[in-house]
Amino acid sequence: MIKTPKDELNRRLNLFISTMSKIDPEWELAVLFDKINIFYFTGTMQNGVLFIFKNNGAHFFVRRNFDRAKEESEFENLYPVKSFKDIFSYFKSFPESVYIAKETLPIIVFERFNKYFNFKNIKSCDLAINYTRAVKSDYELNFIKKAGEIHRITKEEIVPKILAVGMSEFEFARELLNQMLRLGHHGVTRIRSYNGELYLGNICFGENSNYYNSFDGPGGIKGVCPAVPLFGNPDTILEKNMLIHVDTACGYMGYYTDKTQIYATGNLPQHVYDEHKKCVEIQNRVAELLKPGNTPSEIYEKVMSEIEEEFLPGFMGYKSNQVKFLGHGIGLHVDEYPAIAKGFDIPLVENMVIAVEPKKSIVGIGMVGIENTFLVTEKGGICLTGDNHEIINV
Amino acid sequence: MIKTPKDELNRRLNLFISTMSKIDPEWELAVLFDKINIFYFTGTMQNGVLFIFKNNGAHFFVRRNFDRAKEESEFENLYPVKSFKDIFSYFKSFPESVYIAKETLPIIVFERFNKYFNFKNIKSCDLAINYTRAVKSDYELNFIKKAGEIHRITKEEIVPKILAVGMSEFEFARELLNQMLRLGHHGVTRIRSYNGELYLGNICFGENSNYYNSFDGPGGIKGVCPAVPLFGNPDTILEKNMLIHVDTACGYMGYYTDKTQIYATGNLPQHVYDEHKKCVEIQNRVAELLKPGNTPSEIYEKVMSEIEEEFLPGFMGYKSNQVKFLGHGIGLHVDEYPAIAKGFDIPLVENMVIAVEPKKSIVGIGMVGIENTFLVTEKGGICLTGDNHEIINV
Numbered sequence: 001m002i003k004t005p006k007d008e009l010n011r012r013l014n015l016f017i018s019t020m021s022k023i024d025p026e027w028e029l030a031v032l033f034d035k036i037n038i039f040y041f042t043g044t045m046q047n048g049v050l051f052i053f054k055n056n057g058a059h060f061f062v063r064r065n066f067d068r069a070k071e072e073s074e075f076e077n078l079y080p081v082k083s084f085k086d087i088f089s090y091f092k093s094f095p096e097s098v099y100i101a102k103e104t105l106p107i108i109v110f111e112r113f114n115k116y117f118n119f120k121n122i123k124s125c126d127l128a129i130n131y132t133r134a135v136k137s138d139y140e141l142n143f144i145k146k147a148g149e150i151h152r153i154t155k156e157e158i159v160p161k162i163l164a165v166g167m168s169e170f171e172f173a174r175e176l177l178n179q180m181l182r183l184g185h186h187g188v189t190r191i192r193s194y195n196g197e198l199y200l201g202n203i204c205f206g207e208n209s210n211y212y213n214s215f216d217g218p219g220g221i222k223g224v225c226p227a228v229p230l231f232g233n234p235d236t237i238l239e240k241n242m243l244i245h246v247d248t249a250c251g252y253m254g255y256y257t258d259k260t261q262i263y264a265t266g267n268l269p270q271h272v273y274d275e276h277k278k279c280v281e282i283q284n285r286v287a288e289l290l291k292p293g294n295t296p297s298e299i300y301e302k303v304m305s306e307i308e309e310e311f312l313p314g315f316m317g318y319k320s321n322q323v324k325f326l327g328h329g330i331g332l333h334v335d336e337y338p339a340i341a342k343g344f345d346i347p348l349v350e351n352m353v354i355a356v357e358p359k360k361s362i363v364g365i366g367m368v369g370i371e372n373t374f375l376v377t378e379k380g381g382i383c384l385t386g387d388n389h390e391i392i393n394v
Numbered sequence: 395m396i397k398t399p400k401d402e403l404n405r406r407l408n409l410f411i412s413t414m415s416k417i418d419p420e421w422e423l424a425v426l427f428d429k430i431n432i433f434y435f436t437g438t439m440q441n442g443v444l445f446i447f448k449n450n451g452a453h454f455f456v457r458r459n460f461d462r463a464k465e466e467s468e469f470e471n472l473y474p475v476k477s478f479k480d481i482f483s484y485f486k487s488f489p490e491s492v493y494i495a496k497e498t499l500p501i502i503v504f505e506r507f508n509k510y511f512n513f514k515n516i517k518s519c520d521l522a523i524n525y526t527r528a529v530k531s532d533y534e535l536n537f538i539k540k541a542g543e544i545h546r547i548t549k550e551e552i553v554p555k556i557l558a559v560g561m562s563e564f565e566f567a568r569e570l571l572n573q574m575l576r577l578g579h580h581g582v583t584r585i586r587s588y589n590g591e592l593y594l595g596n597i598c599f600g601e602n603s604n605y606y607n608s609f610d611g612p613g614g615i616k617g618v619c620p621a622v623p624l625f626g627n628p629d630t631i632l633e634k635n636m637l638i639h640v641d642t643a644c645g646y647m648g649y650y651t652d653k654t655q656i657y658a659t660g661n662l663p664q665h666v667y668d669e670h671k672k673c674v675e676i677q678n679r680v681a682e683l684l685k686p687g688n689t690p691s692e693i694y695e696k697v698m699s700e701i702e703e704e705f706l707p708g709f710m711g712y713k714s715n716q717v718k719f720l721g722h723g724i725g726l727h728v729d730e731y732p733a734i735a736k737g738f739d740i741p742l743v744e745n746m747v748i749a750v751e752p753k754k755s756i757v758g759i760g761m762v763g764i765e766n767t768f769l770v771t772e773k774g775g776i777c778l779t780g781d782n783h784e785i786i787n788v
Contacts, residue, residue: 001619001620002619002620003620004620033588033589034589035589035591035608039620039621043620044620045608045620045621045623046608047589047608064607064608064610064714064715065606065607065608065714065715066714067606067713067714068605068606068607068608071606072620073620100501102500102501102502102505103500103502104500105500105501106496106497106498106499106500106501106588107494107496107499107500107501107504108496108497108518108520109588110501111496124502126502170575174572174575174576177571177572177575178568178571178572181564181568181571182568186618186619186621186622186625187593187594187618187622187624187625188591188593188622188624188625194427194500194503195427195428195429195441197429197582199581199582200581211462212459212461212462212465213458213459213462214429214439214440214441214458214459214462216458224580224581224647225395225396225580225647225648226395226396226397226398226433226437226438226439226466226467226648227433227439227580227647227648227649227726228580228581228582228645228647228648229439230581230582231580231581231582251622253618253619253621253622254619254620254621254622255621319461320458320459320460320461321458321459332621
């Protein structure tokens with residue numbers, strides 16, 4: 001069993017504490033409920049509540065399952081509880097103010113909790129959590145690089161063998177998922193945003209990648225049906241001279257990379273290749289700028305300002321699908337901090353991991369463009385998901 | 395494209411309104427944000443806010459994607475908005491009290507919303523939503539029966555062909571998922587509970603089904619790793635004379651059934667078959683009682699009181715995994731209202747759908763027992779997921 005080492009847990013906790021102290025030097029306590037945050041800080045994904053005191057350590061009160069937490073976790077302060085009120089048998093008094101992760105906590109869970117604790121002043125620690133999780137250690141990068149390698153093999157070697165004229169989009173998605181699992185992809189795809197959902201990714205033949213969708217990304221998707229607007233469509237059949245848009249997450253030991261590759265069954269009009277090439281250039285331009293000290297908002301504005309105006313219609317999404325970012329952080333969730341977008345003004349630091357995804361919708365054809373996952377370094381972004389960024393003919 | 399018919403959308407809305415009026419005759423407005431609830435009432439899974447007035451109809455304000463909502467939905471009152479404040483361009487005044495689904499709504503989403511609306515009195519409509527969704531129409535049952543049929547074929551015909559001594563638990567899970575998708579399973583598995591997560595289900599060789607887990611069910615699971623405690627374990631290899639616990643959801647057009655089947659590679663000790671048989675008898679006893687008018691809490695207490703005391707250790711879970719229910723509602727989520735448990739005192743009505751899952755942990759062997767999905771009828775529960783409830787030898 002792979003246990004998150006104690007040094008690594010301490011690194012995460014210390015970074016969170018120092019980040020919180022920059023945001024609010026007077027903070028005293030943060031309380032976390034979300035299982036991904038709990039895994040991040042404790043190394044076990046059990047159900048419970050994590051108290052992080054500025055000056056009194058971190059303490060995980062485990063409802064279910066304490067025995068598993070003990071087996072899996074190198075985290076020191078584990079306590080069994082049956083309900084929130086059992087926490088008082090370990091700690092008697094608490095400050096009046098508390099920080100919580102408001103982005104992911106349902107109202108009812110906090111109400112049930114605060115019935116006992118009666119915190120008066122409730123603030124959000126989302127930014128501190130997001131920033132902390134954005135900066136990856138070598139331990140984490142090891143998993144991300146492995147996910148990137150599975151991604152590279154899948155997109156460069158496996159997909160061209162699977163795609164065949166006459167198959168349905170759903171059939172292709174099914175076989176792609178099967179092969180990714182065979183190579184070590186861990187299965188579930190995790191999204192942080194409320195109402196966000198991915199099942200592997202957006203897999204589209206032809207104009208389905210221009211189809212409207214509710215997900216906050218540039219690529220469209222038709223999906224299985226209105227109740228399952230995910231994965232692949234059973235009624236869309238691959239034809240000759242069709243464009244195929246394959247945007248998937250790949251997970252290894254909890255960590256994700258994100259990658260989009262475009263394929264074609266035969267020749268597409270020359271302008272399609274030209275517009276694709278332009279997207280690859282934009283990706284590479286963003287990647288160049290993925291250096292410590294640069295801010296995501298400046299990168300966004302600089303790169304967008306360099307794009308000729310006539311290229312903008314359809315860029316980053318078909319009509320109302322259009323989004324206002326060029327990339328996003330990635331780690332234990334596919335959609336992490338920071339986005340390469342306006343409003344993200346904290347400078348990048350070394351070892352952030354960012355998926356860059358310039359794409360363009362072409363009416364009558366589908367989405368061209370590219371997505372790869374990059375490591376922020378002094379030399380600019382290093383691609384972790386393979387180097388073949390062309391449209392691959394199958 | 396399968397569109398939810400207008401009559402069906404009206405049925406759902408009217409049942410919700412009449413249920414709310416029973417709970418609070420003075421209610422005026424409920425506001426829903428969760429995409430599964432939005433799909434349920436509108437037939438499209440777009441991002442936005444649904445206002446349901448007691449006396450002024452239901453209105454869906456769609457942020458992303460309005461065009462798709464128009465294409466997919468038979469719901470009448472669709473309005474495009476870019477932000478919550480745009481709702482004021484359609485409606486000028488609102489009551490002071492609002493009902494929201496507190497179980498699934500993150501604090502930050504409601505704070506962003508209420509900055510504009512400034513509702514003073516915020517109550518939970520979770521029970522009314524849950525009750526409404528629990529009562530299925532023929533339209534919905536059609537999909538659930540189809541999921542049940544895919545489930546039956548998978549568990550009775552496919553799994554015995556896949557299982558082979560020497561394969562890993564993860565390999566088996568991968569091939570099982572692949573075959574279920576081939577038969578029409580729609581992919582994603584949706585859980586309503588906070589921090590709940592399933593990737594197909596709990597797939598366990600031998601004692602892995604006794605392994606501690608955080609999920610609120612009787613069956614244990616080891617899963618891929620501490621970060622992905624789901625699906626199947628890559629290091630557990632199927633041996634001769636081993637018990638296999640296969641608990642999966644199966645989805646069709648958004649609707650789920652739940653089913654567990656036990657397999658064995660060769661002979662197990664006689665007491666294992668005896669304890670399994672006892673679980674099947676308990677399932678059938680619960681099913682007999684799944685009639686309109688009976689309350690889930692009474693069914694739970696009656697059936698539990700009939701079980702001999704010496705059978706109870708390990709029943710419904712290994713040690714700290716033990717849960718206090720015998721079944722759960724199922725529909726657009728795998729975990730729906732009602733549970734067959736204490737505290738669920740509203741009588742069953744015809745066409746509720748309940749998964750019944752009496753299971754028992756046997757030390758050194760794994761979990762025996764059964765799960766099937768039943769339709770509540772005047773004659774008792776009708777099984778929708780197949781009739782072979784024995785341990786299947788492979």
